[in-house]
Ligand SMILES: Nc1nc2c(ncn2[C@@H]2O[C@H](COP(=O)(O)OP(=O)(O)OP(=O)(O)O)[C@@H](O)[C@H]2O)c(=O)[nH]1
């Protein structure tokens with residue numbers, strides 16, 4: 001037995017219809033469309049899967065389990081999105097799951113042949129949670145196109161673990177399992193690089209932080225909430241009140257952000 005004892009919360013059960021076994025690690029699987037998320041998902045979980053829809057939505061949902069080093073994992077395949085700013089139903093599901101579902105780790109799958117476009121999503125996820133693993137998939141395609149990948153340099157720049165894979169043929173999957181284990185059980189802590197915005201935005205963030213911290217405590221990253229408020233994201237405020245059940249206190253945030 002290892003010492004991993006986290007129990008997952010109400011939101012996962014009530015809003016996402018997901019009930020992990022006691023002690024199971026929950027991993028969210030995110031990425032742009034068509035980068036091989038489902039291939040990674042299938043390779044890790046094999047036939048131990050369950051598919052359906054997200055509660056109340058017509059968007060596919062797949063959950064699967066696997067074990068590694070006597071630790072059980074529940075992997076949740078999120079819809080493919082270029083961003084998680086919640087402009088579409090798919091983006092809203094992905095964002096809300098990563099924000100409020102409290103996964104132990106979020107695995108972001110990237111296409112090795114167009115890293116630049118894919119990194120946008122990674123940076124957004126890193127603003128929400130430090131428990132991020134990047135999987136650079138399709139490295140066989142990158143090789144064919146003579147694209148050289150500097151995985152260690154990327155890892156260094158991002159401040160989170162990066163694993164190169166060719167999921168269709170299982171390449172890199174052993175390293176991926178080990179990394180998922182390390183991050184989601186908290187054996188290794190990482191400090192993802194945070195974007196710094198212009199001085200006026202950074203100042204506005206600092207002004208909002210005390211109220212946000214008081215309201216959401218440790219349940220959400222206060223800096224990310226401040227950014228959403230400054231962006232005028234009313235739908236996110238609604239999500240906060242729905243998932244965290246803090247309706248009456250929301251006025252403070254609305255007024256602070258002049259929404
Ligand atoms: N050459 C190669 N092809 C891959 C690899 N991984 C996935 N593919 C192929 O890429 C295509 C897309 O893979 P999916 O796993 O469906 O991608 P996805 O991210 O789940 O796509 P959406 O759910 O539609 O967003 C399929 O034809 C896969 O067989 C890989 O490592 N190498």
Ligand SMILES: [Mg+2]
Pocket residue numbers: 037038039
């Ligand atoms: Mg898929």
